[in-house]
Amino acid sequence: MRKFALLFAGVAVAGLASYPAVTAEDKDKKKDDRPDIVVPFVPTKDEVVKAMLKLAAVKEGDTVYDLGCGDGRITIAAVKDFKAKRGLGIDFNPERLKDCEKRVKDLKLTEDEIKKLTFKQGDVLKMTPEDFKDVDVVTMYLLPDVNLKLRPILQKGLKPGARIVSHDFNMGDWKEDKMEKVTVDREHTVYLWTIKEAGK
Numbered sequence: 407m408r409k410f411a412l413l414f415a416g417v418a419v420a421g422l423a424s425y426p427a428v429t430a431e432d433k434d435k436k437k438d439d440r441p442d443i444v445v446p447f448v449p450t451k452d453e454v455v456k457a458m459l460k461l462a463a464v465k466e467g468d469t470v471y472d473l474g475c476g477d478g479r480i481t482i483a484a485v486k487d488f489k490a491k492r493g494l495g496i497d498f499n500p501e502r503l504k505d506c507e508k509r510v511k512d513l514k515l516t517e518d519e520i521k522k523l524t525f526k527q528g529d530v531l532k533m534t535p536e537d538f539k540d541v542d543v544v545t546m547y548l549l550p551d552v553n554l555k556l557r558p559i560l561q562k563g564l565k566p567g568a569r570i571v572s573h574d575f576n577m578g579d580w581k582e583d584k585m586e587k588v589t590v591d592r593e594h595t596v597y598l599w600t601i602k603e604a605g606k
């Protein structure tokens with residue numbers, strides 16, 4: 407766990423430096439808008455994205471949410487490569503949403519793929535169980551504390567059979583159903599949980 411905290415600490419400055427400038431007038435508002443825990447932007451390597459979506463068995467017809475979507479790579483891969491019906495990426499940082507738009511353009515997605523994608527600004531820590539009722543797969547690359555805050559919301563909101571995959575960070579004493587190691591530059595861990603029954 408310590409290893410990963412250090413890894414994130416290394417990129418935190420770069421991530422934070424890319425936030426839009428905060429003016430004197432909106433300083434208080436910005437303070438309120440910021441999530442309680444700030445997770446920096448560290449994109450998941452494409453090979454690890456593939457491993458996450460494979461482990462979650464994303465298939466045609468699935469709805470996939472990436473919480474803290476960064477440049478949208480997981481959401482886009484879910485739709486483009488795994489034929490998900492719908493992909494939603496949420497990030498609190500407006501700069502990341504511009505990155506998502508750019509990625510969609512650069513990858514020359516089809517009209518049909520674009521229609522299936524939504525990127526929106528928001529704080530995932532403010533999401534409620536109701537937000538997850540129609541979701542088949544949730545992906546995350548956040549931090550242990552954020553995972554633990556999201557855990558009861560996901561357990562309450564997701565339907566039986568829904569899957570959660572997390573890159574590198576687990577959910578405390580909620581034992582994963584599967585775990586995989588993927589080596590790209592370093593060893594990455596991918597965790598999978600499947601909702602067994604409503605509320606668990």
Ligand SMILES: C[S@@+](CC[C@H](N)C(=O)[O-])C[C@H]1O[C@@H](n2cnc3c(N)ncnc32)[C@H](O)[C@@H]1O
Pocket residue numbers: 441442443444445446447448449450472473474475476477478479480496497498499502528529530531546547548573
């Ligand atoms: C480690 S990056 C992962 C990005 C992407 N999911 C991936 O795996 O490539 C974490 C992302 O979560 C976003 N984020 C952090 N805390 C958030 C929050 N509370 N609500 C929404 N987005 C958040 C950050 O802006 C950042 O883009």
